[in-house]
Amino acid sequence: MKKSVISKTEIKDSITELITIDTIVSITEEKQETLKSLDGLADTTFVRLADYSHDFAYDMRYATNNNFLKKQVYDCAECYTRVKTAKALLKANADFMKNGVKIKFFDCYRPNDVQYKMWAIVPNPQYVANPKKGSIHNKGGAVDITLVALDGKELDMGTDFDFFGKKAYHDNFDLPENILANRKLLKETMEAYGFWSIRTEWWHYNLSAGSNAKIANFKWDCN
Numbered sequence: 001m002k003k004s005v006i007s008k009t010e011i012k013d014s015i016t017e018l019i020t021i022d023t024i025v026s027i028t029e030e031k032q033e034t035l036k037s038l039d040g041l042a043d044t045t046f047v048r049l050a051d052y053s054h055d056f057a058y059d060m061r062y063a064t065n066n067n068f069l070k071k072q073v074y075d076c077a078e079c080y081t082r083v084k085t086a087k088a089l090l091k092a093n094a095d096f097m098k099n100g101v102k103i104k105f106f107d108c109y110r111p112n113d114v115q116y117k118m119w120a121i122v123p124n125p126q127y128v129a130n131p132k133k134g135s136i137h138n139k140g141g142a143v144d145i146t147l148v149a150l151d152g153k154e155l156d157m158g159t160d161f162d163f164f165g166k167k168a169y170h171d172n173f174d175l176p177e178n179i180l181a182n183r184k185l186l187k188e189t190m191e192a193y194g195f196w197s198i199r200t201e202w203w204h205y206n207l208s209a210g211s212n213a214k215i216a217n218f219k220w221d222c223n
Contacts, residue, residue: 037052038086038087038090043084043209044082044083044084044213045082045083046080046081046083046140046216046218047080047081047083048220049079049086049089049108050078050079052090053093055093056079056089056102056103056104057102057103057105057148057152058077058079058104059105059161060074060077060079060105060106060108061161062074062107062110063077067162068122068127068164069118069121069122073117073118073121075222078108079105079108079109080108080109080218080220081108081109081140081141081143082109082139082140084207085140085141085143085207085210088193088194088195088207088209089143089193091193092192092193092195095192096185099185100149101147101149101155102150103146103147104148105144105145106145106146106161106162106203107137108137108140108142108143110135110137110138111138111216111218111219112131112215112216112217113217113219115131115135115137115138119131126164136206136207138215138216139210139216140210140213140216141206141207141213142204142205142206142210143204143205144161144162144203144204145190145203145205146186146203147182147185147186155182156178156179156182157179157182157183157186158175158176158183159202162203164200168200168202168203169200169202170183170187170199170200170202171199187202190205194207194208194209195207195208196208
């Protein structure tokens with residue numbers, strides 16, 4: 001099928017129903033201080049994103065039963081990444097906000113123990129990475145995300161998170177123009193800040209610099 005060509009104007013037009021026409025968001029001094037506060041930390045340090053910005057949204061699915069596993073595998077809902085991933089996410093989100101949208105997280109860092117739990121439920125490498133090899137989620141360098149308007153309404157990406165089928169593929173262009181535009185905005189912006197996607201999941205992004213990190217089993221505090 002012929003690939004659709006979508007302009008930046010069309011991308012912005014696709015979300016006009018979700019935002020007001022006069023919405024203009026710039027990087028505030030507070031956000032600049034947030035980035036500066038991370039500079040003193042080692043890139044390998046794990047940080048809780050909510051401690052460094054209030055501009056993200058969250059729907060941490062694996063802390064609920066609303067996921068493809070049909071089972072809760074996190075004790076509580078938190079989003080941690082390594083510092084280098086957090087820095088890239090903060091910059092990408094500031095760029096998104098100029099277009100009246102922001103990042104919403106479904107999953108972030110995943111302890112390797114949880115990877116084993118997931119593998120025990122669905123031992124299929126097509127859906128779950130083998131915990132012996134681990135995934136970039138286990139390294140603090142991968143996130144599962146979508147975009148929402150500043151009022152919290154999700155942009156239409158064509159499928160729900162963790163939909164395993166061709167409709168979720170990046171190279172499936174047999175979709176309405178607004179969905180293609182929303183995916184294009186997500187993909188091109190994330191790539192501009194050092195992330196790369198995988199062909200079969202529109203929501204999954206790996207930080208290129210995070211792929212060589214060690215598999216971790218850091219556990220966050222639920223108190």
